[in-house]
Amino acid sequence: MALQTSPDAPIPVGRVSRLIGGWIDRLGAVWVEGQITQLSRRPGAGVVFLTLRDPAHDISLSVTCFRSVFDQVADVVSEGARVVVHAKPEWYAPRGQLSLRAAEIRPVGVGELLARLEQLKKSLAAEGLFEAARKRPLPFLPQLVGLVCGRASAAERDVLENARHRWPHVRFEVRNVPVQGVHAVPRVVEAVQELDAHREVDVIIVARGGGSVEDLLPFSDERLVRAVAACRTPVVSAIGHEPDSPLLDLVADLRASTPTDAAKRVVPDVGEELTRVRQLRDRALRCVTALVEREERGLASVRARPCMERPHRMVEEREERIAELTGRARRTLGHLLDRAESELTHTHARVVALSPAATLRRGYAVLQHADGSVVRAADEVAADEELRARDARGEFAVRAVAAPDAVVPPA
Template identity: 50%
Template structure:
């Protein structure tokens, strides 16, 4: 059985020195590189300077070692928060197992170059629609809780809280204190944004910082921060710097406030002003109602003054005689018609009485009917219809009698 390759199994491991040496050789093959970042920490020793170089857009840092003269004789004063570009060679220290960048050249990023980068980023974000006014979310009229991201014990925090509470004493704040300058600003502000945006009680988020120079406000033009603001579902108010300052986060935010004080005025209404407005609206509505009542009273008065409403029965009274004459004439015509028809009916009735069978019977005539065995009767019209033994019914003027036929009377 062959022995496994060294370093590939627990039975044949590499010693620490072998691993460290191989890592150092691999890193050494990388050659020199240019690196850009912000100075987060700097420790100046008699001969060398130890620098912690931080990425402003991510929570990552890199240890840098450079000669002391390189920092002392730099064209600009190097301090914490300064944006720099360094040229150096990656190095792995096998004794301590640490990685660092040994720098041979340091260049401070000039303001002109930073502004040019911000301009390019502005065009990029604008092309993506992050500045579109149609995407801006409205601030609620009276938020339950206001999220505030600002520096600890800063003037911006005092301005926002004091002004907002003076305008609306019941306002509640959820304050997140973060760095507002330096290499850690972006990461802390983005984390605070996500924390407040996830809170269902927070209705609006205020990002506040006092004024400062271009370098101090650089983190608020960072692409990561701008995209984090655009990703928030809660409306964001940007109050960075003063009126002349305009970092990119102002353009991405839903509302830009000129100052932290202006932000406080925008997020909550003024209780005294709202009370005055309510009082003014009540006064105006009461006056409008009184004016309407007066107009309607005037209209009703005009209608009431018209003759048809002032004396509603006058038209009927004027027509009373005419109606009375019409009623009298109608009654007279109806009475005449009834009398005429009554006479005509009496004449017809008399004629019917004269021509009817009852009058004939009164004169002594009779109506003879033959009665069959079944009880049916029929008028006797011939002697042949009444042979002997036929039962007869004889109707006279005052009634009827029955008789029995004896046959044909030969005497006649």
């Protein structure tokens, strides 16, 4: 039932606190899951104080329990562990503070953690965050390497020492953050985002020196996985040792088995690169030398050919061939002319022998009418007709007279 209050008739704070306590006392016990962020066990005290936190929503509640309850799980529960607590809400009226009174504490088993991680893994994989097409290649020689690791940790030492041993001039931008416990995820996410925004950072390494499944839970947190997936800078995951495989390994652009392996994969070895350069230079020299020698042999072979050794020889051979063909042509033409001359001589002799002029030279003459037509028969000539007579030496005029008797040619 709501209280009837007004500015003129307020109620005291103590009554409000008692009313809240009475309402909370009516609540039953509940099972609560969370992560232990603070644990206080004072020597000789019969009560243990701890803080239970929800990493997903960043909400914390104070929890108290008798030492006998906590001692049952003291060997397997520490700060950062995930537990399930059966507790009843309590209201401490003098301070106005809500807490839980735990009657039973159960650590979350590894099998249950792995099942939850597997479910998260499938969910993120369905979004495509682990696809190989999203992976970006690492730069060959990074000028500035971002490193996220624990302060003064073995992982930091392994990465820095091995990288500088391989390439002494490599520079690092180190961000020391908690890599375990309740503050690990937000601090690692903040460090990764800060290095990703740094313009000179070419690659980011997230390193940790291994641990149990519970210790590596921050590197399977969904917030960290999404932050790495959103990075524009290539990210290398170097969490733990070979068997360890948090979800960060799947979303990172490269997974290194150890921090030492990360240093080897990110920074090239100057000695190896110099050796490789020498090998490539020697191979190039051999290739060029072999090419020059082959071309020299080919040039020598070409120069040894007769046409190159005596360039005028081909002209001389062609000149001799032309002279030979010219002589043949002249001889052939001479034979043809001689044969044609002989045939012409014979033909001329036959023409002369058969010519009418030759007949005329034997005493014959040709009579022609005035129009030039030849008189072929006597009856073609009229009396007193003037005719032209043509002999071998010229022509002269004649006149036809009537014949005493007509001569009839024989039948």
